[in-house]
Amino acid sequence: MTQHFPTRQLRFFLTAPSPCPYLPDRHERKVFAHLPLSDGASVNDSLTQVGFRRSQNIAYRPACEACQACISARIPAKDYVFSRSERRVLARNEDVERHLVEAEATMEQFDLLRRYLLARHADGGMAEMTWPDYVAMVEDTAVRTHIIEYRQRSEDGGPGDLIACALVDLMHDGLSLVYSFYDPAMTRRSLGSFVILDHIVQACLTAMPYVYLGYWVRGSEKMDYKIRFSPLELLRPEGWSLYSARDRIPPRAAE
Numbered sequence: 001m002t003q004h005f006p007t008r009q010l011r012f013f014l015t016a017p018s019p020c021p022y023l024p025d026r027h028e029r030k031v032f033a034h035l036p037l038s039d040g041a042s043v044n045d046s047l048t049q050v051g052f053r054r055s056q057n058i059a060y061r062p063a064c065e066a067c068q069a070c071i072s073a074r075i076p077a078k079d080y081v082f083s084r085s086e087r088r089v090l091a092r093n094e095d096v097e098r099h100l101v102e103a104e105a106t107m108e109q110f111d112l113l114r115r116y117l118l119a120r121h122a123d124g125g126m127a128e129m130t131w132p133d134y135v136a137m138v139e140d141t142a143v144r145t146h147i148i149e150y151r152q153r154s155e156d157g158g159p160g161d162l163i164a165c166a167l168v169d170l171m172h173d174g175l176s177l178v179y180s181f182y183d184p185a186m187t188r189r190s191l192g193s194f195v196i197l198d199h200i201v202q203a204c205l206t207a208m209p210y211v212y213l214g215y216w217v218r219g220s221e222k223m224d225y226k227i228r229f230s231p232l233e234l235l236r237p238e239g240w241s242l243y244s245a246r247d248r249i250p251p252r253a254a255e
Contacts, residue, residue, distance in 0.1 A: 010036075010043070014063060021125060022220040026067055032060035040142035045172045051235050053214055054169060054178060056140040062215070070215040072235035073226050073243075074174065075196075077203035077211055080231065086197055089190045096189075097160065098198065099149045105138040107131070109147070109165050112181060119184035137167070137179070144170040145178070150195070164191045168199070174210030175199050196229065218248060 010033045017027040035043055035057045044054055051072045052059040062070040082090070110131055117127050129137075138147065150164035164182035168175050177199060182191035199211045216234065217223040226232070232243040 022217040029063045030060045031063040032058050035059055037142045041144050044143045069218045073213045073216040074233050075211040075229055077200050080200050089194050092189055093194045095153045097151050097153050101147050103138050103145045103147055105135040108162050110134045112162055116181040116184055166195050174208045175203055176212035
């Protein structure tokens with residue numbers, strides 16, 4: 001797979017091993033580089049094509065010695081056919097309004113994030129996130145990024161209650177969902193799926209080829225929601241190709 005990177009020289013670093021947040025009894029390592037301020041967007045675009053993800057002004061990807069469970073995933077928007085259950089999710093959220101806002105942190109967003117983390121990821125690494133941490137996550141970047149706020153339509157015409165948010169990077173070939181969170185009490189709405197489905201719709205409306213979902217982690221139940229979206233492309237050593245059921249088989253078992 002050939003990629004043409006910007007001429008700016010990047011320095012890559014390797015983290016020390018730490019417990020894997022997705023698979024028990026495993027350790028993770030990451031390779032990362034600082035995105036340059038001047039052409040961070042184009043560098044981020046190129047690195048995304050080879051499996052990197054962005055966090056603030058850092059691009060990273062897994063570099064685990066004995067594990068290849070983390071696989072980059074993206075949805076080809078123009079080929080997507082919504083299933084009956086997905087159409088029901090969209091219908092249940094017809095009263096939700098989307099607002100594209102600047103990547104500027106608000107306390108309203110942070111309060112929603114705290115409720116989401118405490119309910120869904122209380123034992124995760126982000127559970128102790130503070131307000132300054134959230135501000136850095138949203139605002140400390142030089143790439144093309146924004147926030148989509150999802151609000152329940154109010155009867156008086158004013159701004160409705162904030163029920164979901166998505167931090168999204170605008171790539172040259174699509175939309176990259178950096179992080180999303182939602183009201184954990186609204187289980188009937190399936191807001192996690194709705195955010196992804198809505199971005200597929202938006203990608204189609206703006207002629208964007210892909211919606212990038214980050215990593216699918218083979219063997220992690222909490223990450224299996226990503227392979228429910230079909231068609232789905234995975235990044236393999238030879239390049240991007242469509243997901244198949246065989247991809248669920250660990251490499252050792254497939255050999």
